[in-house]
Amino acid sequence: MQDCTKLYVHDITWQSRAARLHPAGERATLYICHACSALCLSIPKIVSNAKKYGQRIDMSAFEDYQKVCKYYDEFRYPIGAETELRELCRLGKPLKDVHIADIGCGTGNYSKYFLDNGVGKVSMFDGSEGMLSYAKTKVADYVAEGRVSHCETLQLPNPLPDGQQYDVICMNFVLHHLGSPDDDASTRTFPKATAALRNIYASLKSGGHFILLTCLKPQLKTSMWYHGLIDDLDSIFEAPIMDLAYGDYSTLEKTLKGIGFDKMEATVPLHETLMKPVHYYNIDAVFDPKFLQADSTFTLLRNRSKNSGSNETDALHQRLRKLKESNKAEAFMERQEELRRTYGCATVITARKP
Ligand SMILES: C[S@@+](CC[C@H](N)C(=O)[O-])C[C@H]1O[C@@H](n2cnc3c(N)ncnc32)[C@H](O)[C@@H]1O
Numbered sequence: 304m305q306d307c308t309k310l311y312v313h314d315i316t317w318q319s320r321a322a323r324l325h326p327a328g329e330r331a332t333l334y335i336c337h338a339c340s341a342l343c344l345s346i347p348k349i350v351s352n353a354k355k356y357g358q359r360i361d362m363s364a365f366e367d368y369q370k371v372c373k374y375y376d377e378f379r380y381p382i383g384a385e386t387e388l389r390e391l392c393r394l395g396k397p398l399k400d401v402h403i404a405d406i407g408c409g410t411g412n413y414s415k416y417f418l419d420n421g422v423g424k425v426s427m428f429d430g431s432e433g434m435l436s437y438a439k440t441k442v443a444d445y446v447a448e449g450r451v452s453h454c455e456t457l458q459l460p461n462p463l464p465d466g467q468q469y470d471v472i473c474m475n476f477v478l479h480h481l482g483s484p485d486d487d488a489s490t491r492t493f494p495k496a497t498a499a500l501r502n503i504y505a506s507l508k509s510g511g512h513f514i515l516l517t518c519l520k521p522q523l524k525t526s527m528w529y530h531g532l533i534d535d536l537d538s539i540f541e542a543p544i545m546d547l548a549y550g551d552y553s554t555l556e557k558t559l560k561g562i563g564f565d566k567m568e569a570t571v572p573l574h575e576t577l578m579k580p581v582h583y584y585n586i587d588a589v590f591d592p593k594f595l596q597a598d599s600t601f602t603l604l605r606n607r608s609k610n611s612g613s614n615e616t617d618a619l620h621q622r623l624r625k626l627k628e629s630n631k632a633e634a635f636m637e638r639q640e641e642l643r644r645t646y647g648c649a650t651v652i653t654a655r656k657p
Contacts, residue, residue: 366480366599368431372410376437378582378597381412382575383475383516386651388420390514391471399423402452404469406503407459407477411438418445425450426467428457460498468508475516476649479599482544493547497558504562507656513564515652518549526577526648528639529589530600532619539603555652564654571647586632589623 391401398421405414408427418425427442429435438454445451457463459481463472483495503513518526523540530536540549547554556567578598582588595601601616608615626632 366602369433371596372433372437374593374596375410378578378594380579381416382577383572383649383651384413384416386570386572387514390653394470401470403471406474408438409434411441413475415441418450424452426453430458460495460502462502463506469506470508471512472503472507473514478517479544479548482542486543488543488546493544496547500562504656509656511656513654516649519650520551522646522648523549525642525646528636531639532622539607559654565657566655568653570651573644573647577648
């Protein structure tokens with residue numbers, strides 16, 4: 304017996320995988336999962352890709368949100384929410400009549416912002432029970448008022464429940480978690496992410512809007528001032544899904560238009576930082592393990608460290624300590640911040656279903 308949480312198995316459809324992999328000489332092993340008792344299939348190529356990119360098979364490709372949920376709200380806030388709200392105002396109907404689905408809602412920061420600002424109804428979905436437990440507390444008053452239709456688990460790429468048609472669906476900082484070991488950047492094949500996007504399209508009303516908040520490639524390097532202390536930052540984002548989710552605008556445009564969306568627009572909120580400013584501009588926050596938990600970059604850095612046998616978080620801390628000792632840390636931060644204020648750290652992309 305094996306534990307399938309160590310392997311990539313849940314998205315596999317037995318027939319298509321077996322049929323595709325068999326001619327290439329792959330050997331598949333059928334086993335009963337120790338943890339969930341499901342009948343599972345382990346295929347070496349998929350498992351080794353999953354290990355290479357540090358991918359988890361249960362939900363996010365690399366992050367454990369059951370742990371992260373404890374620290375998320377201390378350090379994160381809904382960057383870009385104001386821009387997203389402006390998009391809702393452009394729908395041509397009163398905000399009180401708008402129903403938005405927040406997919407991968409996490410601890411509910413965006414949903415709460417929309418509800419606080421007059422959006423009529425919100426449906427909230429996330430794959431992590433831990434993140435959702437914080438979300439439920441946060442919007443409890445709105446649940447009582449009947450303005451939260453759903454606040455429940457949904458594992459993407461599964462479709463949204465009920466065949467409900469939404470005015471708007473937003474997905475903030477989630478797409479990069481939808482990697483699968485079957486992704487191939489050279490052929491622009493991203494089965495899990497594309498399936499999620501297709502299901503989103505299907506759940507929108509005609510004329511409805513999809514809002515995607517992500518970080519584009521030119522923004523990655525400068526999205527946080529302390530990223531400038533990480534060697535070869537690009538290589539920690541080397542999993543193929545990053546080509547789509549953290550790639551360039553035209554790749555996302557092609558993918559979304561290929562699904563059927565039209566009228567795309569992009570806005571960069573240059574005035575906002577990803578982490579709450581009170582912590583982001585505190586140099587010592589970077590030494591706080593809780594702060595690091597709230598930025599997935601450090602999970603990816605730890606994964607790269609595991610492969611290379613080094614401790615790159617320690618190396619980053621040493622660099623920062625040296626800068627502090629020579630009174631150069633503030634100047635370093637300011638130089639990096641000039642770049643962040645030029646490129647921004649995230650982009651709000653909107654697309655319309657015709
Ligand atoms: C970086 S957090 C963003 C949370 C929220 N949207 C925000 O911006 O505050 C990513 C969220 O995606 C969720 N997630 C990742 N993979 C998922 C999947 N396959 N299905 C559903 N949710 C997923 C995680 O549980 C987590 O809450």
